Amino acid sequence: MSRLEGKALVAQGGGPTAVINQSIFGVLLEARKHSEVTHIYGAVHGVRGIKNEDFLDLTEVTTQNFEAVAATPSAGLLSTRDKPDVEYCKAIFESCRAHNIRYFFYCGGNDSADTCRIVNEQANEAGYELRVVHVPKTIDNDLKVTDHCPGYGSAAKFVAQAFAGANLDNRAIPGVYIAVVMGRSAGFLTAASVLGKKYPDDGPHLVYLPERAFIKKNFIADVRKVYDKYGRCVVAVSEGIVDDNGTPIISAFTGGEKDAHGNVQLSGTGALGDLLAAEVKAMGIKRVRSDTFGYLQRSFLGCVSEIDQAEARAVGEKAAKFAIRHNSDGSVAIKREGNYAVSYFLTPLSTVARHATEMPASFINAESNGVTEDFVKYARPLIGELPTLEHLHAPKVPKILNKD
Amino acid sequence: MSRLEGKALVAQGGGPTAVINQSIFGVLLEARKHSEVTHIYGAVHGVRGIKNEDFLDLTEVTTQNFEAVAATPSAGLLSTRDKPDVEYCKAIFESCRAHNIRYFFYCGGNDSADTCRIVNEQANEAGYELRVVHVPKTIDNDLKVTDHCPGYGSAAKFVAQAFAGANLDNRAIPGVYIAVVMGRSAGFLTAASVLGKKYPDDGPHLVYLPERAFIKKNFIADVRKVYDKYGRCVVAVSEGIVDDNGTPIISAFTGGEKDAHGNVQLSGTGALGDLLAAEVKAMGIKRVRSDTFGYLQRSFLGCVSEIDQAEARAVGEKAAKFAIRHNSDGSVAIKREGNYAVSYFLTPLSTVARHATEMPASFINAESNGVTEDFVKYARPLIGELPTLEHLHAPKVPKILNKD
Numbered sequence: 156m157s158r159l160e161g162k163a164l165v166a167q168g169g170g171p172t173a174v175i176n177q178s179i180f181g182v183l184l185e186a187r188k189h190s191e192v193t194h195i196y197g198a199v200h201g202v203r204g205i206k207n208e209d210f211l212d213l214t215e216v217t218t219q220n221f222e223a224v225a226a227t228p229s230a231g232l233l234s235t236r237d238k239p240d241v242e243y244c245k246a247i248f249e250s251c252r253a254h255n256i257r258y259f260f261y262c263g264g265n266d267s268a269d270t271c272r273i274v275n276e277q278a279n280e281a282g283y284e285l286r287v288v289h290v291p292k293t294i295d296n297d298l299k300v301t302d303h304c305p306g307y308g309s310a311a312k313f314v315a316q317a318f319a320g321a322n323l324d325n326r327a328i329p330g331v332y333i334a335v336v337m338g339r340s341a342g343f344l345t346a347a348s349v350l351g352k353k354y355p356d357d358g359p360h361l362v363y364l365p366e367r368a369f370i371k372k373n374f375i376a377d378v379r380k381v382y383d384k385y386g387r388c389v390v391a392v393s394e395g396i397v398d399d400n401g402t403p404i405i406s407a408f409t410g411g412e413k414d415a416h417g418n419v420q421l422s423g424t425g426a427l428g429d430l431l432a433a434e435v436k437a438m439g440i441k442r443v444r445s446d447t448f449g450y451l452q453r454s455f456l457g458c459v460s461e462i463d464q465a466e467a468r469a470v471g472e473k474a475a476k477f478a479i480r481h482n483s484d485g486s487v488a489i490k491r492e493g494n495y496a497v498s499y500f501l502t503p504l505s506t507v508a509r510h511a512t513e514m515p516a517s518f519i520n521a522e523s524n525g526v527t528e529d530f531v532k533y534a535r536p537l538i539g540e541l542p543t544l545e546h547l548h549a550p551k552v553p554k555i556l557n558k559d
Numbered sequence: 560m561s562r563l564e565g566k567a568l569v570a571q572g573g574g575p576t577a578v579i580n581q582s583i584f585g586v587l588l589e590a591r592k593h594s595e596v597t598h599i600y601g602a603v604h605g606v607r608g609i610k611n612e613d614f615l616d617l618t619e620v621t622t623q624n625f626e627a628v629a630a631t632p633s634a635g636l637l638s639t640r641d642k643p644d645v646e647y648c649k650a651i652f653e654s655c656r657a658h659n660i661r662y663f664f665y666c667g668g669n670d671s672a673d674t675c676r677i678v679n680e681q682a683n684e685a686g687y688e689l690r691v692v693h694v695p696k697t698i699d700n701d702l703k704v705t706d707h708c709p710g711y712g713s714a715a716k717f718v719a720q721a722f723a724g725a726n727l728d729n730r731a732i733p734g735v736y737i738a739v740v741m742g743r744s745a746g747f748l749t750a751a752s753v754l755g756k757k758y759p760d761d762g763p764h765l766v767y768l769p770e771r772a773f774i775k776k777n778f779i780a781d782v783r784k785v786y787d788k789y790g791r792c793v794v795a796v797s798e799g800i801v802d803d804n805g806t807p808i809i810s811a812f813t814g815g816e817k818d819a820h821g822n823v824q825l826s827g828t829g830a831l832g833d834l835l836a837a838e839v840k841a842m843g844i845k846r847v848r849s850d851t852f853g854y855l856q857r858s859f860l861g862c863v864s865e866i867d868q869a870e871a872r873a874v875g876e877k878a879a880k881f882a883i884r885h886n887s888d889g890s891v892a893i894k895r896e897g898n899y900a901v902s903y904f905l906t907p908l909s910t911v912a913r914h915a916t917e918m919p920a921s922f923i924n925a926e927s928n929g930v931t932e933d934f935v936k937y938a939r940p941l942i943g944e945l946p947t948l949e950h951l952h953a954p955k956v957p958k959i960l961n962k963d
Contacts, residue, residue: 167731170732171727171728171731171732196956197951197953207958207961208956208958208959208960208961209955210955210956211951211953211954211955211956212953212954212955212956213951213953215953215954216951216952216953217952220949220951220952221951223947223948223949224949224950224951226946226947226949227727227947227948227949227950228724228727228728229724229727229728229730229731230727230731231950231951232951233730233731233732234731234732235732236732249960250960253959253960254956254959316859316860316861317855317859317860319860320632320633320854320855320858320859320860320861321854321855321858323575323631323632323633323634323858323860324575324632324633324854324857324858326633326637327571327575327633327634327637327638328574328575328637328638328639328640332854334853351860424829424832424833424836424848424849425828425829425830425832425833425849425850425851426829426833428828428829429828429829429830432828444828444853444854445828445829445853446829446851446852446853446854446855447829447850447851447853448850448855449738449848449849449850449851450724450725450728450736450848450850451721451724451725451850451852451855453728454724454725454727454728455720455721455724456720456721456723456724456727456755456945456946456948457720457724457862457945457946458861458862541860541861542630542860542861543627543630543631544627544631544860545624545627545628545630545631546628546631546635547601547615547617547620547624547625547628547635547636548620548621548624549601549615549616549617549619549620550615550616550619551613551614551615551616552600552612552614552615552616552658554611554612555612555657555658556612556653556654556657557611557612
């Protein structure tokens, strides 16, 4: 067991999730058990807050408050889109050294893991003992090594419930309904649209993922086929779909606004949905509607997977155990066992940093317009219980006036 | 008590809600208690199903199935956008007469009430005894006479939870966030965006309603003021906002597609949000995002107000009691009593038919960019319990390197 005495620091980076606060609480719960951790600081607005020493003393937070914050979506410590370069990481490290921070926990995606990796290297080079553990989080579910990412299950549940409801609506007043789901280059969240399907004719009937080229003529033919069969069609499409040259379908419509990570803005606009709806209208189908789930899927209050919630807290606790009890650096990862249980392990920061992963080919159907049973088997346990959904089962009454 | 023997017919019209199936179940529960009601038919796809005799025999439905359907959003009997004229109503009436239907229940908005009114007149003229009761339903909450409409509370809850979450997200990564809410000419649903506010700086900070002209320069000035104060801004805007000539702000963007009721298509497109976001970007604010809640707000699986659910069932039961026990025609209305209780009464069909209502002036602030405490007092009881939402309360740590 480590006897490295000093402060612990926790922060959150990137897009918030419904359960990211659980992970922070997990770190706090475990760290409070160790007397060598004298204070636990929380950085406000992620790495930017670390650089600027915008710290809150979480050791002073009541259990009631932290339990309530843990149950609240979005980032209680606030977040940032800053992606630190080496200089920025240097400032982070100096801030840690000045405050005698010896345990560094950063909750985020692959960019956050990379920040952890660089800060860890700088501490090693300076001969400053600093335990650095990355706590995984992303609704995109695109981190390497781990079976899945905390945050994904709750966002996937939102998407599943949204499509289950939209399908019922589309069934009640038929037409073509297209909804655009977040996920820049991994289709896991869009694929989750199928998880609320119950009856054979339930939508989404078509699912388009960023892992496969989006070919307009195939899309038109797919919609036509479903519409001819059911008299209606529900389509799930990833915001990140690209053409066969790899160009985002949306890019022509948003002026190509880029964030600090050099990524084109995909979310926060209805342009892609409207574009696809216009294509379907041009087929001569009159009632065509498109929605873009936008920020609701990661921030909606009151839609959380209980499994995701529990795991998010557990990765935070494990992060603190690995750092404080086991004196180790790394990224916490989840291993799936049986059907369905998990265990946690530590993987080197370099294995998670920077590069994201995509959906395995076995999760995508041969026609590139849907997902496979393998995906459903993988994702269904992650979203927990779904609300009641049932069709009416009643016999038809023979006609009197309009006899067939 | 009536001894009018025959069948009962129930149907649903217009946009589905989260609780419309509760109302159908309410009718069924009460009607089954009366032996003079020999069968209860449900028309598939509303008035179109009545005209075409597409009836299901609901008397054969199990209680388990109906309880589950009642808990399911959208219209279990399916719906229609058809707005019957006098000829169409004639076909409805003939269909009822052919099947010896003596109790007619139609769940919908003011158009559906008008259908009820016409069918009722035609039955009277023909000397055919037919009890006609309109069961109120609309997420827009724009029916006359009744204090509020079943369906509104659940949609309002979705909007409140969506904005509560979006506000947390906007707080974590600041910028301007604009979300477009349904409601063609009544602002009740957009106004519900404030019902999840808890802390003084919580958004939405600005709310634009269809009852007041949307003046671009005022909007720009409003956003500037909020952004300067908080460094961020959350805006709720109705899809139905109009300029000072009464022209929908969105109308230039959708090609003016109209439904059977002659209404311009407002929902199912992200155009209005994108337009407003572009205006804000032109102010020099970089991070601007817009979402359009679209069909989620009326169909999302798993977001329902328990109050709304109970009242929706009750109006169905009351409709059947008024028709069968009291031999009366009309529209069921809700009276608010105390804080908060309700009673139900029957109002003549003509008082609800055709014309919709708007938000009272006392619910809208003087600046036309927000709602009043009167609105909150009116609407808050209708959405029931909200999920946990709490900010972190922790003291700041003094800076060492960056001393102020």
